[in-house]
Amino acid sequence: MSSSHEPSPTLGRTASNRPSPARRPLASVTKAVAVGAAALLLSSCAVANSDGASGGGGGGGAASALRVVLQQEPPTLEPCEANLTSTGVVVRSNITEPLIERNPTTGDLDPLLATEWEQTSDNEWSFTLRDDVTFQDGTPFDAEAAAFSIDRAVNSDLGCNVEGYVFGESDLEVTAVDATTLTVTTPEPDPILPLKLSFIEIVPTSTSTTDKVREPIGTGPYQIDQWEVGTKLTLGAYDGYWGDAPAYPSVEYQWRGEGTVRAAMITGGEADIAMGLSPDDGIGENGVSYPNNETIALRFSGDIAPLDDIRVRQAINFAIDKDGIISSLYPNGDVVASQLIPEGVVGHNDSLEPWEFDLEQAKALVAEAKADGVPVDTKITLVTRTAQFPKVNELSQVLQEQLSQAGLNVELRMVDTTQHLQYQLRPFVTNEGPIALLVQHGNQAGDAQFTVDQYMSSTGAQSTFGTPEFDQKLDDAAKTSGDERQTAYEQIFADQNEEIVQFAHIAHQTGLLGIASGITYEPNSASGDELRIAEVKPAA
Template sequence: MSFESLTGSSGTTGTTKRRRLSLAVATAAVGGTMVLSGCSVANSENAAGGATGAASETLRVVLQQEPPTLEPCESNLTSTGVVDRSTITEPLVERNPSTGELEPKLATEWSSEDDTVWTFKLREGVTFHDGSDFTAEDAAHTIERAVNSKLGCNVEGYVFGDDDLGVEVVDATTLKVTAAEADPILPLRLSFLEVVPSETSDTEKVREPIGTGPYQLDEWQAGQKITVSAYDGYWGEKPAYAAAEYQWRSEGSVRAAMVTSGEADIAMGLSPEDNIGDLGVPYPNNETVALRMHNDKAPFTDIRVREAVNYAIDKEGIVSSLYGGRDKVAAQLVPEGVVGHNAALEGWPYDPEKAKSLVAEAKADGVDTSAQISLIVRTAQFPKIEELAQVIQEQLTQAGLNVKLKMMETSQHLQYQVRPFVDDEGAIMHMVQHGNQAGDAAFSVEQYMMTDGAQSSFGTPELDKLIEEANAATGADRQAAFEKVFTAQNEDVVQFAHVSHQTGMIGKAATVNYEPNSSSGDELRLAEITPAQ
């Protein structure tokens, strides 16, 4: 298998790498947010160099929440990736969200004869924001740091699991990557790794990254704003805006008003009910909302109770009343268009009497159905999330379950989202908003359904085997194998109660041109935004 760039490299690199800026331990906290793993946090100095040659205006973006970190190896988290990915930092290869095809980024071509050993040719003439040259050493260190180290990067569990990768620097522009076993989608996995300089610590996470992207980080005023400026030494096309500023507001109506009043150019995470009017631009995103149940404590130790949760939720009513019929009832964790989506599956029917009956049966057999269930929900994660959580709480209560709603900010919520989970909470039900921007079910089932998945609360040996078989398959066999995985989840495991496949909406001022796509909510590429003519 191979892919060659039609554009080729963009210049030649010097033979001597310049000294990079040092990485110092961060002293400022992010508005009270917590470290995402047990590692300490390191902070890079602001990158050198200024913005030149672009439009004089500053692009103003308002987000739902402040990023918990800008650490590149955490950029698969939506709140981090929307700022980092392909704006401040860049991967070796990048998936085109419209076509699904992999395209060159910091690598210009890649090939493999056996799907195990992959060779990447790297782009020449690329520099980091500190002025140092990008080489294969940096790409190798990025993989070692994010995948093979004990740093505890979220992307490791999300994309790579427990297996390490073999990394060999052949020369300054050639890198070999070896998978533990044949992996036909390894280049797609690597598209989740944002490249950092080789001097970046692999024992401490960075709060403010040095990247190779079209914009460099200028300042992060915790709790207030993040500012970036166009990098004068960028290897690609210079972006249209000389600078950009990110702010955050939790209320969708407030974000919408900032656009309609001229205070912001782009507002993320909106709905028509936010009074955005004609400035609202809908788009098909790849997000699925579901409830992930932990089966280590009663009442979720009994599959009948987990089935009851599925019957108790009126998904059609939620989609209709809360989201104006724009979303679709979900029967699985990935939407149509993702490899492995099982079109034959249907959402669980709304049957409150069946839900009550199943809870009663479990109770009669000694299951403590009165045990408190903590419904863990992240504040401002998507429009009307609190209203949705309240509806679900009420419907589960009507089924005979004892549900306590707990709304949390991002940093606290992450303790329930990824391993190691909080284990002193009693029964846990976690609201998930999962986006599969890679377009392959492997990136969903490995983390959410494998017994040891980073965001899996349980699994079975039988389901693990089905997932492993699907991961090794290609073409039509891969599609069919993942369809079996989703069927088994619904029939034999029931870790999830799926709610809906979402549609997205941004607010866009008339002064800017931008066409959102399925990845916009995860990675808002500022270089794709231009002033309206």
């Protein structure tokens, strides 16, 4: 997908069955490569879980239970939190489904629960819905359920992550015209509303509007059978699914924090798919790389000294040896980042250069700020999430060391997913001093608006910065389309790097799955966030 491609928000095609996304050829992965800079790395040793998992396709037999091993247990399966990787990898398009589904390979919008859509005025869109779908509790899917789901996720007081990630403070007016016709009215013209709605998972009207649910009911090919907290999660195929029946009658999710353990479960026949691997985990020929669109960066709290001084934030950018980090920790496809979105996302600025590594310049900026009275000795807490991606522990320690070498007082704090969200999302932790948060941002939508609205606006769900002038640039860009949209967002990323410096970008990542020999699955850029089990088949 080129950097000028924009997913089409126009009419979708009619679908009699669930569309199959276009495929990208598998990329072979060589065996683990010895990694240099040993002083920067931590080694780990582990053995595979010896508990024999039942079923599975690893041996090439008849399809029974598909066994998936994750980095961590999902904190929840609440549908309006499905854009969180640890939740979405299980729930999205497996348990619940959206009206429209974005093809992660082509960027096109495919019909799902909605068969077609059109913009009927500047501020209104009309959607035609399927009439042959039921929820897993037997109730029919209709326009009332669609309107309810949008209202619950966007207009309620639940504080859904998808609201901040996709819609911000904008409410939507949703109307069920009849059983199969839905209209959505936006407060301002929105040329990519169908793309935004692809992030809202549809639930029945019986779903709570006062509390988030842990185990949802949806329209997807699988329903929750049993969740043994701390041990495993089992899904069973939904017999009443409107589309093609999936190949596997059940899915069993387990979770292991060590990548070497997850890899050993594949090579030892205890799992069929392992998520979030590194080439160093020993996956060998069972490793399959894919074009992940995740970007890792440090995000700074901009209202607490010394991070409220732009010179200190610039110094951190100069202090990080991004090339060294990639060559020693992520040498198999990651590239140095200059912005929060990778090439292929609308708005990516090809002309931006990454900050160069210049430790002396970093030290000089810190010294200059100190001379002006900035308390550069104040402790900065570097907050990172355990098991967020491969070698995150090693990376965190490298970042702590490199920032300390620039003359800053940095303390590392590793936290779990629930704790990390308290730093990541509003309302932010405000009583622990200045925070440098390691974030992993994936723009699955393929459009820069989903990045800048949450990370760069004054009220963004994940933004600690913003000015009225910059907010206006974001608002203006959101109303554009085509080449004008591309140019507007290119300028926004340039202005962020020059005028605001809320981030220290590190790398655009490449993903690696472990896939057993008895399994056929071709990963794509969304696989790390939404592993669509219906696309997994037994090997022929």
